[in-house]
Amino acid sequence: MAGGDHRLLGGALALILAFMVGEVTVGLVAGSLALLSDAAHMLTDAAALILALVAMRLAARPPHGGYTYGLRRAEILSAQANGLALLILSVVLAVEAVRHLIAPPRVAGGLVLVTALVGVLVNLGATVLIGRANRNNLNIRGAFAHIVTDLYAFLATAAAGLVIVLTGYRRADAIATLVVAALMVRAGVGLLRASGRILLEAAPAGIDPEQVGAALAGVPGVKEVHDLHVWQIGSDSTALSAHVLVNRGGDCHDTRRALERLLRDAYGIEHTTLQVDHADGGVLQIGLRRPPH
Template sequence: MRRLIDPPKVEGGLVLVTALAGIAVNIAAAVCLSKANRSSLNVEGAYQHILNDLFAFIGTAVSGLIVVLTGFVQADAIATLVVVVLMAKAGYGLLRESGRVFLEAAPAHIDPDALGDRLVREPAVTEVHDLHVWQITSGQNALSAHVLVDDAADCHTTRRDLEKFLAAEYGITHSTLQVDHAEHAELVGAGAGHCEDAHGPVHRAGPHDH
């Protein structure tokens, strides 16, 4: 804030030339990183770092030009504050995503309830419970669930079909599915012979409570 109230002397021309050189270097670096696999938080963090540097140099160039044209030296401090806000925004996004990994939360783009409802619409599936979806690390999601199927269905075939479905539709390639036959229609349910204390919602075909 002192630089806003009592700013030091700023060499606008030197600031502008230095900023333009920085812009060129960071544009080249950003183009290279944009082609990498940004599903990795490490790569995304590096990319955001380069972008923030680019924004900083753009702000510096603008402030340098203002100083050269108008002599308004406070422009340099104002540009710095704008860059700080952009850095805080990028940092918050990275912390939020890394927090999902540390807390083993569901990926942001997957709603476990909606996924459970979708699974029970697959052939032979009558119920899904004990459904858990979490992130192992950035770009790698895992799922576990207890699945009940029709008595006439083949458990192994159903499990393989569900694994293929999860990989194709949700990108979940790490799945652990316990597949059992529903003993008969009136016993289908978390409190009747299967998982008497089911963890989380019980998903069945047709209307049901979560």
Template sequence: MILTGGFMVAEVAGSLVTGSLALLADAGHMLTDSASLALAWVAARLTQRPANARKTYGYHRVQVLAAFVNGLALLLIVGWILFEAVRRLWAPPEVAGTGMLAIAIVGLVVNIGVFWLLHSGDRDNINIRGALLHVLGDLLGSVAAIAAAVVIMLTGWMPIDPLLSLLAAALIARSAWKITSQSAHILLEGAPAHIDSAQLMHDIPHALDDIHSVHHVHVWSLTPERVMITLHAVPHDGVDQDHAIMVIREYLRKHFDIAHITVQIERQTYCIERGPGIGERTHEHGGPRHARGAP
């Protein structure tokens, strides 16, 4: 955060002196990066807080919120770069290539250092990945600025500055959309990509001889690393309830690495299933069906 914020000041000054959009775009990006890195740090600290009576799952979701905010900030930056680049393509200003090159090289070194620091962290953590994408955008911006400066020094062709800014913006937009959509999916309690709830309802009874059927399956993520599931299971007659819960938990842990599993055992005449597909199915299990309204 300190490295990024400190160099951002130098880039702003350099862009004003040289007139480079690539430097100014990178400086604007680094400004939000400093804020995003601060947000990521605060989120990482809050995540370590223990659960309490009001936050029974703790503060793990803070990192997902931070990643979502960082992704939105990146998309806003991309929009601004696109607008400014198109405006400059119509009337390219003069850019001082030598000064631009010197500042861009220093920026590249700083961004490589920051990228290496973050890359050595937990790459499965969506919060760190969000911060890493910001820094990757900075790194691409520095590379674009270097390339633009070299072209300007060799040929004097000024449109290269906004053109390379457009290229960097397109690369940033792709990653920003991915991190934003993924974090939004988690916040909306969406099922992880590697788990199909409907298929799970089919697979568990076929894989486990003790289980007659499974329904009311709900799968979501607290964070990308912490998958959670609740389900209702109907074991076959004579199967011990604790044994049924144990075999289901072992199956889910082995095949899907699910950390938090809640299994409700049902032994009833029939139940109406409303699963992830919104459909209904009647399970008949043990004994005659009661008339409607009967206990």
């Protein structure tokens, strides 16, 4: 599956880089800020895909030395970088768009329209490729968000080109750029929020720790569950730890297996660390024995 994801992302990267070079050239000739902003966004798309490919290779490495989880969180750092890049670039484009609203330059609407329509087709192809990859992976989801945002941006740019061709309203180019910037903010904030939850070791979205604790406590033989923690090692790997007390006479090993089955079947959590003890086990005393006189 990982090898297939690499090929899909690599194909999308090739499409984007090839079109981006042509779009920059046409944007300069047409005098279109919207096309140049789309090209800048495509540059972040390419960077996102490159980061995704590198992070996937790092995350696939086995644990070594002090990295007992391996480098799975490399993909989360990649998602953070993608989100920050989108926000920074959106501010730059928004400032430039306001300048063009105040003093709109001449724009070749026909070139803008044709190039944007080709961009729609290119992004549709890239979207199909990445959409077939494992989008449970936050890294791939981040790259997918870049591409989809760019698809909407090209549609806005095409609309601006059509308006310029039909009416000569040159400010449509700057308005389309503001739409692109807004889409980039939305995608960037979403990536930062999702990756930030993982870095802060919050419970995965859709899993309520209190509900999980109540379900564990409802397993026959369980008297109490405490010190429950649920967090994500990576975007597609959830971990859980808890201290479980079972009733006197209960089988700790059978109870632990029942709890693990529940976590796996009901919540998809397979990486578990459960300390299971009898409720009346007492407290282990550790001390030094005095030598005999």
